[in-house]
Amino acid sequence: MIDVNLMIENFPTFLGGGSGEPVLSTTDGLILTLELLFYSLVGGLLLSIPLGLMRVSKNRLVASAVWLYTYVFRGTPMLVQLFIIYYGLSQFQVVRDSWTWEYLQEAYFCALLAFTLNTAAYTTEIIAGQIRNTHWGEIEAAKAMGMSKWLMMRRIIIPAALRRALPAYSNEVVMMLQGTSIAGLVTLADVTGVARRIYSDTYMPFEPFLMAGLIYLAFTFLFVWLFKLAERRWLAYLAPRKH
Amino acid sequence: MKKPLLTLGALLCALTATAHAETLRFATDASYPPFSQQGPDGKMTGFDPDIAQALCAAMKVTCEVVPQDFDGIIPALHAKKFDAIIASMNITEDRKKAVNFSDKYYNMPSRLLAKNDTAINEAWFKGKKIGVLRSSIQEKYARDHWVKLGAKLVSYGKAPESFLDLKASRLDASFVDAAVGDTDFLKTPNGKGFAFAGPAYNEAKYFGEGAGIAVRKVDVALLERINKALKQVRADGSYDKIQKKYFSFDIYGK
Numbered sequence: 001m002i003d004v005n006l007m008i009e010n011f012p013t014f015l016g017g018g019s020g021e022p023v024l025s026t027t028d029g030l031i032l033t034l035e036l037l038f039y040s041l042v043g044g045l046l047l048s049i050p051l052g053l054m055r056v057s058k059n060r061l062v063a064s065a066v067w068l069y070t071y072v073f074r075g076t077p078m079l080v081q082l083f084i085i086y087y088g089l090s091q092f093q094v095v096r097d098s099w100t101w102e103y104l105q106e107a108y109f110c111a112l113l114a115f116t117l118n119t120a121a122y123t124t125e126i127i128a129g130q131i132r133n134t135h136w137g138e139i140e141a142a143k144a145m146g147m148s149k150w151l152m153m154r155r156i157i158i159p160a161a162l163r164r165a166l167p168a169y170s171n172e173v174v175m176m177l178q179g180t181s182i183a184g185l186v187t188l189a190d191v192t193g194v195a196r197r198i199y200s201d202t203y204m205p206f207e208p209f210l211m212a213g214l215i216y217l218a219f220t221f222l223f224v225w226l227f228k229l230a231e232r233r234w235l236a237y238l239a240p241r242k243h
Numbered sequence: 244m245k246k247p248l249l250t251l252g253a254l255l256c257a258l259t260a261t262a263h264a265e266t267l268r269f270a271t272d273a274s275y276p277p278f279s280q281q282g283p284d285g286k287m288t289g290f291d292p293d294i295a296q297a298l299c300a301a302m303k304v305t306c307e308v309v310p311q312d313f314d315g316i317i318p319a320l321h322a323k324k325f326d327a328i329i330a331s332m333n334i335t336e337d338r339k340k341a342v343n344f345s346d347k348y349y350n351m352p353s354r355l356l357a358k359n360d361t362a363i364n365e366a367w368f369k370g371k372k373i374g375v376l377r378s379s380i381q382e383k384y385a386r387d388h389w390v391k392l393g394a395k396l397v398s399y400g401k402a403p404e405s406f407l408d409l410k411a412s413r414l415d416a417s418f419v420d421a422a423v424g425d426t427d428f429l430k431t432p433n434g435k436g437f438a439f440a441g442p443a444y445n446e447a448k449y450f451g452e453g454a455g456i457a458v459r460k461v462d463v464a465l466l467e468r469i470n471k472a473l474k475q476v477r478a479d480g481s482y483d484k485i486q487k488k489y490f491s492f493d494i495y496g497k
Contacts, residue, residue, distance in 0.1 A: 087404075087407055090407070090408070090411035090413065091407075091411065096411065096412065105411070105412070105413045107413075185400070187397050187398060187399060187404075187408075189398075196377070196400075197377060197378065197398065200377050200378035201378050
């Protein structure tokens, strides 16, 4: 049966407490998961806007370079990407001697790098798709106003594309939340890593992973709700008529 | 009709012959190198069978070493399939309820793996990253002793992962069971430039009492003879000879 006491006892461990330490004394568990998620999403979003523009560029070379990047990162599992960055790169003496090693020797940085590159690839495709989806009427109107190409991009195409990207992007955020659970495989103690530690301390598999699952579920719920609010605010003009 | 009779006769002779020279049957794990493994001829080789042979020589009896899967080894002892178990079995309170243990015949220490010529002292631990296996006895020991000296522990799920990070100098040291560190790291190409550093750790409170030879609870006399033989092989150097064959370091402890 499920040992509820064990779950309650170990809950502080997910909040950076555990083994008698006060809650939040370390960033283990939830804090680390949210940190990884937040930084990789911000980094990914910042990368993906220029990459999205390059993806729809008329310059074949630029467009296909970005296509290759998104194809590789969307076509391989994030776990494989993380392992290549963490265990793979460290095998080369050249890498270990270079300035990058200062960063690459940290599991935290490797996880962040893998997550950022991965989410940037998906977000690039989402944004590129929405840029292509821009209604021709809007572009014609912008041209009729005498807007230059970049002004039109800045004022018309990108804002509208980002708005329309919201529903797809909320999916990406939720997927990334679950995706961070592989950070535990490179020695980091995120929510899943903490669950695995409790599991190997107590030999109870069900309770710690159930707790971890509930935490992910709660945050998924929160994110979905926040995106609903955002969509209601910025996508109201696309909502079906209510009267 | 004559042939079966002959075989029966031969069998009887064989039976009476074994009754004269006592044979002790030792069970060992079928596959746990370098402690035990089955050769292509079916014979058991390794540290455990060799110690068994040495003990039998000391007791002046004939030895038979039989392989047995570890998970069914105690029930098979009770079923009298053999007389004693020498299978790198750690002496634990739970097992003591089922069998009697001899004195330890080895106590594998845990050791720090680090770059060649690393001098370990208390000051060394400050700011050092040390790899351990998650929830291992090594992790517990390191947490109780080294964290307060300023060391940072990094937990791994598998030993080879920590060896990779040690080689990539993400770790300053890896704290592992000495047999694992020796076989899976130092003796591989990856282990070049690395060595055991610092002392051997085998405090019983953390690392247990070591491995013992198990016999049935009723065989009190046999246990006494095995213990006596153990003392003898330790004293006459035959133990050290076997140890040298498999390990480059002391695995008996204090």
